[in-house]
Amino acid sequence: MLEGKSVxxxxxxxxxxxxxxxxxxxxxxxxxxxxxxxxxxxxxxxPVDRTLFCRHEIKYRINxxxxxxxxxxxxxxxxxxxxxxxxxxxxxxxVSLYLDSxxxxxxxxxxxxxxxxxxxxxxxYTDEPGYPRFFEIKRRxxxxxxxxxxxxxxxxxxxxxxxxxxPPQDYSTDExxxxxxxxxxxSINAKPVVxxxxxxQAYEDSSHNRVRVTFDRELCYNVTREPRVLFNGxxxxxxxxxxxxxxxxxxxxxxxxxxxxxxxGCLSLRQDSFSKYATSVTNACSLGFCGPQLLSV
Numbered sequence: 001m002l003e004g005k006s007v008x009x010x011x012x013x014x015x016x017x018x019x020x021x022x023x024x025x026x027x028x029x030x031x032x033x034x035x036x037x038x039x040x041x042x043x044x045x046x047p048v049d050r051t052l053f054c055r056h057e058i059k060y061r062i063n064x065x066x067x068x069x070x071x072x073x074x075x076x077x078x079x080x081x082x083x084x085x086x087x088x089x090x091x092x093x094x095v096s097l098y099l100d101s102x103x104x105x106x107x108x109x110x111x112x113x114x115x116x117x118x119x120x121x122x123x124x125y126t127d128e129p130g131y132p133r134f135f136e137i138k139r140r141x142x143x144x145x146x147x148x149x150x151x152x153x154x155x156x157x158x159x160x161x162x163x164x165x166x167p168p169q170d171y172s173t174d175e176x177x178x179x180x181x182x183x184x185x186x187s188i189n190a191k192p193v194v195x196x197x198x199x200x201q202a203y204e205d206s207s208h209n210r211v212r213v214t215f216d217r218e219l220c221y222n223v224t225r226e227p228r229v230l231f232n233g234x235x236x237x238x239x240x241x242x243x244x245x246x247x248x249x250x251x252x253x254x255x256x257x258x259x260x261x262x263x264x265g266c267l268s269l270r271q272d273s274f275s276k277y278a279t280s281v282t283n284a285c286s287l288g289f290c291g292p293q294l295l296s297v
Contacts, residue, residue: 013083013092013125055210056256057145060248061272067215067246071203073263074213078203081212083125091217095197095231096121096136097224098277099161099190106188110278115142119277120181120190122157124229129154133229135181145251150174150181158227161185161192194284195222196276197231198247209254216247221280223289237289239280247274 062070083092099120100106109117119138124131132151139146150173152160160166163186166178184190198219204212219239241247248269250260263269 054144054146055251055253056143058250059272059274060250060269061241061274062246062248062269063244064246066267066269067248069267070213070248070263070269071215073267074203077257077259078205078211078213081202081204084200084202089199091199091201091215092125093197093231094123094125094200094216095195095229096123097195097227097229098193099185100193101188101190104193104281106190107193107278107281110275111282113273114140116140118184120184121277122229123149124154124231127231133157135160135178137177137181137184148174148177148180150177152178154229157229161227192225192227193223194277194280195224195230195236196220196280197222197236198276209252209257211257211260212249212251214249214251216249216276218242219247219276219280221284223284237284237287239276240283241274241279247276 080090084090086092099122106117106119110119117140119136121136121138123134123136131154133154134149134151136147136149139148151171152166152173153169156167160178160182163182166173166175196219198216201215201217202212203214204210219242220236221239222233222235222237224235252260
């Protein structure tokens with residue numbers, strides 16, 4: 001469990017200006033084969049949020065011995081990302097509030113392996129109220145992951161979830177993504193369901209392929225209906241994988257690198273479509289931590 005772990009950090013992922021790959025437009029409210037090559041979107045002359053991609057994503061559940069071997073293998077190719085470098089333990093906190101319908105439609109789709117689906121979540125990297133929160137839409141289109149997000153002030157989260165428009169901001173954000181988020185939310189009457197937190201160690205390169213390898217540890221969940229995104233507090237439960245398990249994710253935007261294929265083969269890694277959200281909800285229901293509306297998942 002992560003109770004009492006400090007979340008202070010010098011810098012937080014994603015606090016720069018956001019550029020995203022846009023999906024369908026919306027008017028403002030009130031008005032182990034190598035995947036195929038995909039294209040990326042660039043906006044000339046503007047800073048790009050390096051956490052956002054149209055990308056491939058492959059997941060594995062591994063143990064700490066395997067994690068050490070993967071870390072050793074990737075060192076010649078990747079380096080720690082800037083946020084991992086800033087932490088003494090080389091891992092930074094992530095907490096996300098997931099939304100879903102009363103009948104848990106999005107969770108069901110994930111558990112059933114639907115090829116085309118989406119998730120709605122609000123992410124943060126600290127409990128400090130002065131730092132932004134990020135409204136995220138994560139879409140899966142067959143084997144492609146598209147993630148759009150928009151930053152907002154912490155004090156605006158509850159109002160936006162209740163359907164209000166974005167109040168005037170003192171920084172730029174992706175209002176189109178916020179409008180899309182609220183459209184998706186309205187379409188299934190989505191409400192807060194569960195908080196999920198973990199510590200992430202990330203490696204990446206700076207090539208056009210943007211290979212990124214992450215290790216997620218100490219996974220916990222907290223069933224909630226509150227529109228708050230907090231890493232600390234009461235009610236957290238350890239996910240079963242947190243006892244010695246590590247979630248390995250490999251992400252890239254274009255071609256599957258040959259050296260990654262060698263690593264997967266040498267270490268006999270087996271791909272696993274692991275969903276932090278869906279498995280946390282399932283575990284919460286099995287332990288009786290969720291209400292009747294979740295028990296039918």
